[in-house]
Amino acid sequence: MAKKANWKELMTLHLRAYIPALVAFLFLLPSPVFAAALSLSPTNASVRVGSTVTETVFVLSTDQAMNAISGTISFPPELLQVVSVSKAGSVLSLWVQDPTFSNADGTISFSGIVPNPGYTGSHGLTISIQFRGKRAGTAAISFSPSSQVLANDGNGTDILNDTNSATITVTSSASAPSTPPAPSTAEQGLLARIISSTHPDQTQWYNRPHAIFDWTNAQGVSGVRLGYDKDADGEPSVPYSEPLSHKELDLEDGIWYFHVQEKGSGGWGPISSYRVQIDTVPPLPSTVTFPQGTTTPSGSSITALFTTTDELSGIDHYQVAVDGKVFTVTADAGSRPYQVSAGPGAHMLLVQTYDKAGNFSTANGRFFVTGEASSFFDFFSFGWLAVNYISIFLIAFAILVTLLFAAWYIRTHFMAYRYRLNRQLGLTHAHVHKEFDTLKEAITEELLALEQTKSKRSLTREEERLIVRFKKLLDHAEQTIEKEIEDIQR
Template sequence: MAKIYKIALTFLLFGLLPTSVHAATLFFSPSSGEYAVGKTLSVSLYISSADQAMNAASGVISFPSDKLEVSSLSKTGSIFSLWVQEPSFSNSAGTINFEGIVLNPGFTGSSGKAITITFKAKAAGNALLSFSSGSVLANDGQGTNILSGSGNARFDLGNAITNIPEASIPSTISGAISVPKISSPTHPDSNEWYSNGNPVFKWNLPTGVTEVRLVLSKKAGTSPQIKYAPPIAEKALTEIDDGVWYLNVQFKTAQSLSKISSFKFNIDTTKPADFTINRYDNDDATNPRPLLMFESSDGLSGIDHYEMKIGGGDWFKIESENDGKSYKLPPQKFGTHEVLVKATDKAGNSISTSAKIILKPASIQKPTIKEVISPKMRIGETITIKGVITKETEDEKAVKTVAVVADIFNIKDDDSSGQISEFVEGVDERLIKTTESPIDESGNFDVKIDSLKIGTYNIQIYGKDERGMVSDASSDIAIEVTDNKPFYAQFVGWVSDAISRGFNGLINLVANGWQSVIVGAFGAALIYWLARRAIPFLIMKAQRTAYIVGEYKLNKRLLRSNQKAQFEIKILYDDLQKELILFKKIKQHRKLHPEEKYFKEKLEKYLKLLKTFR
C-alpha cells in the first residue's frame, strides 16, 4: 500500500513541474507586394518548427472575397505526405482550409512548405490574408499543440496596367506628343528578376520635347515630379532597394504633356534563406541511394532551382518542385561522401550548404576468381574472367547479390599480369571504365573485357546487390595488353619483306639486260638458301628468348609476392603479440572473463601457427 502512495505522490510532483514547450509558427511568403487588378499572385504557406519535430498541422485562412479570388491550390513541394482533409477553398466565404500529416520522424525546420495558393486580383485596395484558426502538433506521441503564433500577409492591389515593359498608353495626345517608349539594357524583361541594384533606362526623345519628367515609385502611373530641362534620353539609378518598382516617364512640350509611361522592373539582391540537408533513411546505413531532404526559401523572387554536387563530381540540376521532399541520390559506393546543395533564386542569387553522408558496406561476399582466360591479351582480343560469389548475405535486412562490377584501372607496373590478390599496388592508377556482369542461380559469373589499348591494367571485381551497393572487398587481377603480333611473327614479316625486295631487284636486273641474268640467278639462290636455313633458326631463337624473358618475369613476381607475404606475416605476428601482452596486463589486475580467456587461447594458437611461416 505504501508503494502505491509513493507512486501517486511521484506522479503529482512531476505533474506540477513546468514542461518544456517548443514554439511553432505559421506564415506566408511573400507577405507583401503590389499587384495590378486582373493579374495573378502566388502565396505559399509555410510552417516553422525549428526546435521540435512536428507531424501534423491544420488551419483556416481568411481573405477578402471582394478583392481576391482563389484560382488554384497546389500541394507541390509540400512537407505533408498524407492529407486528413484535401486543401479546399470557398471564394464566396473567403476561406481556405487545410489539414495534413507528416510521417515519422516528422518535420523539423524553419520553412516547411504546406500549400501554395494562386489568387487573382479582382478589385483595387488592400487585401489582408490571416489565420482564423490553426494548430501545429508535435511528434511527441501526445499530439501537443506547439503553435505559438501566425503571421499575416498584406497586398496592395492597384489599377490594371497593360504592356508594362513599354508604353501602354496611346502613343499621342491629340496627335501632339509621342508617349515615352522605355527600355532597359540592364533589366530588359519586366517579368524577370535581377540581382543588379543599379538599373539603366533609355527612351526615345522626339523633336519638340523641352522637358522630361521622372519618378521612381512602387505604383505604375505615378505622376512624375523630377524635371530635366534640357531633356535627357537616359537615366542610371544606383543602389535601389529590393522589390517591385516602376519608373514613370512623361514628356513636356511647349503646348502640352504626354501621357505617363511606366516601366516595371524587379530587383532581388538577397540570397535565399539558410537551409540544412537531412537524411531520412538513417535506419539503413547501407542504402546506396540515400534519401535526403532540403528546402530553402526566398521571400522575393522565389527559388528557381537547386544544384547538387557529390564529392569531386560535377554539379547537376534539381528542379525547385523537389524541395521539401525526399530526394534519392544516384547510386554511391560505401564510404563518406560530401554532398553540396546550392539553392538559386529567380534573380540568380545563390546559397550553398553541405553534409557528410556515411554509407556502410553491406554484407556482400567478396567475389572469388576461378579462371582467367588470356591474362596477356593482344589488341582486339577479349579477356574473360570466370568466378563465383555467394548470392545470400548474412544480414537479414540485406538483399540478394545479383551481379559483379569490374572497375578497370590503367597502371604503369607491367610485371604483374595474371596475378590474383587482395590488392595490386600500381603507380598512377587511372579508372578507364566500369563494366557489370550478372550472376546465375549458383553465383557464377563471366566478366568479358575488350577494347583496351596497349598497357597494363588492374581489374577490381566487387559484388553488387539489387539495390546497387557493392562489397567492401574486391578480388583484383592485373592483365597486360600487347601489340597485335608477337616478336617472332614480326621478324618473319621483316624477312618476308626482304625476300620480296630481293625478287624485285632480280626483275630489275633482268630488265637491264640478259647479261645480268646470271647475277640475278645467283642472288635468287642465295635468298632461297636464307629462307630455308636462316629463318627457322632465327624463329627458334626468338621463341627461346621470349620463353626466357617470361620465366624471368614469373620468378620476379614470385619473389616479390613472397617478400610481401613475409612482411605481412611479420606485421600480423607483432599485432598478435601486442594483444597477448594486453591480456597479460589485464590478468594482473583481475580474472579474465570466459570470453576473454577463450579469445586469448585462440590468439596463442594463431601465434604458434604463424611461427611455422617465419
C-alpha cells in the first residue's frame, strides 16, 4: 500500500510540472497572420510639364478575403494636378464615397465595398488616377496612415499592414536631358503633318470612339512607323514598308496619342504625334434635391441642388427645364443652390447634365407651389372655368330634352297610326264579312238546289263530292279570315 501511494504522488508531481509547460508551448506556437497591402503602379514614372501620366491603385489580399477599402492618397499639388479619377474595372462595386480629389490640398479620397464573399487576390484594381505635370520636380505619392483594408470576417478587422508609395519625376520640356537633338533640315521635311476629320481639335473632347487620321508624306518617303498609346512622348512601333497616309482606329475612352514617323533616304525622321480625347460615358445622373423642402408658397422661388460628377472629361454645363422653359446653367453655377420660380401647382424640374464631350444624363425632381393671391385675373380665370362647366351642363340638358321630345313624338305618332290602322282594319273586317256572307249565301243556295234535286233523282257521285267539298271550303275560309284579322289587330 505504501508503494502504491508513492506512485500516485509521483504521477501528481509529474502532471503539475508538465501542464504549465504544455500551456506555454501552445501559446508560443505561431498563429496565422492575415495581411493586405495597397500599392501604386508604376512605382517610378516620369512626365513632362503639361503632359499626363496614370497611376493605378491595386489591393493585395491573398490570405484573407477583404470586403472594404477606405483610402486617402497625398501628392504635392505644386508639382502635380489630378485630371481625373476613374472607377472603371474596379474590384469595388459599391461605393460609400465616390473618388474625390482636391488639387488645392493635394489629396484623393475613396471608400468602397466588395459584396460577399469579398475579394482575394494579388492584383485587384481599385482606382486609376490621371496626373498632369505642373512644374519640374520629384513628386512623392503616398497613402495616408488612416487608410484601411477591412477583412470579410464579419468583424471588419483592419488587415492593412503595408502600403507602397510612387515617385513621379516631372521634367521641363525645355530641360537639357529631355530635349532631343535638333533635327536636320532633311529630317524636318520628314515631320508628318497629321490631321483628323473626326477629331479636328486636339484640345476638345469627343464622344466618337472611331478616329480617322490623315497625313501627307514628304517626297522620297519609303516607309512609315505608326503607333498609338497614352504617352505624349511615345514612339511608334509598327513599321510599314509602304508610305501609308491614312489610318482608322477604334479607341477606348481616355487621352490618346497617335504617332507617325517617316523613313527617308537618310533614315527615320522625327516623330509626329496627334492628341485625341475620347469620352463616351455620360456623367453620373444628378440627384435633384430641394434642401428647404419640396413645397413653397406662391410668389417665392424654391431652392434646388443637382450637382454631379463626370469621371473623364468633366462637367460642361447643365440644361434646366421647368414647364417647357429651358435654361442653361454653367458647371460652376450648377455646383451652388439654384433658384427655381414657377406658378401655383405641381411642377417637374428636369435637369440634363452635359459633359465636355457632349454626353448627357437626365434627372428630375417634383416640387409644388401652394397658395395664390386673388386678383382680377384670377377671378376672370375662375369665371371662364364656371362658364365652361355651365356650358357643359346646358349641352347635356339640351341633349336630354331632345331625346325626351323625340321619344314623346315617336310614341304619339305611333299611337295615332295604330288608331288609324285599327279603324281601317275594323272597316275592312266588316266589308270582308259582308262580301263573304254574300258569297256564302250564294253557294248555300246552290247547295240547297242540289239537295232538292236529290229528292227527285239520285245525285251523281261528282255532285255528292262537290256538296261536301263546298261545305268544308266555306268553313275553312271563314276560320282563316277571322284568324288573320285578329292577328293584324294585335
